[in-house]
Structure formats: structure tokens, C-alpha cells
Amino acid sequence: MSSLQKALKPAKEIKNTLPKLEKLRCTIFDKFYNPDNLRVGVEVWEKPLLGPSLRNYYGSRTNINFSEFMTSFRKNLEGTDFKLQDQREIDRLQYVEERKRIGKGAPKKKNEKVEKKNKKKK
Amino acid sequence: MSTYAKLFRMPPITPRWNTIKDNVKRQVFAETELEQRTLKSISRNTLLPTKVRMQAQLQLSAMPKLSKMSQIRNRCVMTGTGRSVVGDGVKLNRIQFRTRAISGELPEYKIGGW
Numbered sequence: 001m002s003s004l005q006k007a008l009k010p011a012k013e014i015k016n017t018l019p020k021l022e023k024l025r026c027t028i029f030d031k032f033y034n035p036d037n038l039r040v041g042v043e044v045w046e047k048p049l050l051g052p053s054l055r056n057y058y059g060s061r062t063n064i065n066f067s068e069f070m071t072s073f074r075k076n077l078e079g080t081d082f083k084l085q086d087q088r089e090i091d092r093l094q095y096v097e098e099r100k101r102i103g104k105g106a107p108k109k110k111n112e113k114v115e116k117k118n119k120k121k122k
Numbered sequence: 123m124s125t126y127a128k129l130f131r132m133p134p135i136t137p138r139w140n141t142i143k144d145n146v147k148r149q150v151f152a153e154t155e156l157e158q159r160t161l162k163s164i165s166r167n168t169l170l171p172t173k174v175r176m177q178a179q180l181q182l183s184a185m186p187k188l189s190k191m192s193q194i195r196n197r198c199v200m201t202g203t204g205r206s207v208v209g210d211g212v213k214l215n216r217i218q219f220r221t222r223a224i225s226g227e228l229p230e231y232k233i234g235g236w
Contacts, residue, residue, distance in 0.1 A: 041163035051152030058145050058199060059133025
């Protein structure tokens, strides 16, 4: 053994003798400062979260739907002058208007209170 | 947790029943991972009262079997087999891997000769 190796202490002794250095080490490497070795359940959090990497094993398109994509796309365009035309919605409104013109629109809503009273009487 | 339809949604690969099952397990685990870890850390904490620790442990064990990490297995993307899947990054069965490497679809690999 060289003279330098003899002068150096093992890591366990340094931890006990120099608490300030240990504290600084914990702040740098994002570790929980635990001088008394208490069992606080910290070792569970030492691993990084595995979920995001496991989720996309078979491909990254698992959690995006077309409708979800369009809603997020429309949200970004809210402040701007650019407007998207929804052809399906325009067609639907046109169809409803044509039906109303013939006289086959949606029926009027009845009052619920009146219906309930009639049922009770029977 | 999100809807069940979201968990069953598959990427554009040839879907096999085994891959669909495994994909669901992955999605469920990814969503419940934080919950599992918090419960585990509470149950391991000796400073807390024993009643709280026991309750956390019971709650963890009561979670569905699907959401456990041990249920996940790396499977072949094409055939859905769980055996002899080649290394990380390839995600293929050894036979699929061999045919593809010979035909030249995987340019990184070639047959060794010495």
C-alpha cells in the first residue's frame, strides 16, 4: 500500500466524522440526509419511475385518440384568427333545418311536475 | 384512472392476444405506480404508528393483480411469444430476428464469421 492510501480513511468513518460534508453530498446528489440510519421508507424512491418507459414498449401511439388530438389542436388556435371548419357539424345543422321545414323537428318538452301528479292520481 | 378503452388501445402493429394483454398490464401499472410507491414507503416507515402502516400494507395487497410490476413481461412485437426475446431495443423473437437480419431489414446486424 502506498502512503496516500494509508492516509485516506474508509467511507464509513468519513460519514461519521464529517457530518457537514455528508450533508453537502446529499444536497448535490438529491439524497435524503439520514445520519442515524432510520428506516423511513426512502429506499423506495431511490429508483426512477418506470411507468413512462414501460408504457411505450409496443409503440408510442397507445394513448392518443383522433378526437383528443383535435381538441388539443383547437385549444391552441383559440386566440388566433385562423378557424377550422367542421364539415360534419355543418352538415348536421343543415339536415336538422330541412327536417324542421317539413315539420319533423324535435318534440316540445313537457313539464315533469305535471306528469308526476297525473301518475299519482292513477 | 382513465377509461378502459384507453388501456386497450394498441399501437399500429399486428395485434396478438398476448400483446394486447401485456399492453393493458403496462398501462395499468404506469397509472398506479405513484400510488403503489407511496403505500410501500408508508408501510416501511418505522416512525409512523403501526395501525397506519398495516392499513397501507393491506391497501397495497388489495390492489388488482393486473397492476403489479411482476406481471409484465417483454414479448415479441410481431408474434407475441414470451420466450427467447432478443436483447433490449430489438423486441423480437430469435427466429423473427434471424430472418430479418439475413434479409437486411436490420442493418446493424449480420451473421458472424471467423
